Amino acid sequence: MNVEEKEIKLKRALILGNFYHRQVKIVKAIHEGYETIIDTIIGLKQDLVLTKDGGFIPRKSIKTIYQL
Numbered sequence: 001m002n003v004e005e006k007e008i009k010l011k012r013a014l015i016l017g018n019f020y021h022r023q024v025k026i027v028k029a030i031h032e033g034y035e036t037i038i039d040t041i042i043g044l045k046q047d048l049v050l051t052k053d054g055g056f057i058p059r060k061s062i063k064t065i066y067q068l
Contacts, residue, residue: 001063001064006059006062006065009064009065010041010044010049010059010062010065011044012067013041013065013067014041014042014043014044016041016067017040017041017042017052018042021040022040022067022068023038023039023040023068024038024039024040024041024065024066024067024068025037025038025065025066025068026038026039026049026057026062026064026065026066027062027063027064027065027066028057028058028061028062028063029061029063030061034063037051037055037057038068039051039052039053039055040052047059047060049062
């Protein structure tokens with residue numbers, strides 16, 4: 001997924017989270033492979049994605065985003 005596609009999907013996930021209270025599935029890279037997170041995105045920062053459970057995900061580590 002290129003940078004433009006990632007930005008579009010992140011903005012769509014932000015709208016789904018804040019207005020429709022919908023969760024998304026995020027696949028991110030970790031040092032041992034990949035990790036899948038299912039959560040609601042509530043904010044976007046310069047280098048981070050904020051989730052409803054109080055966590056944050058570095059944008060560079062996100063590989064793909066799926067709408068549930």
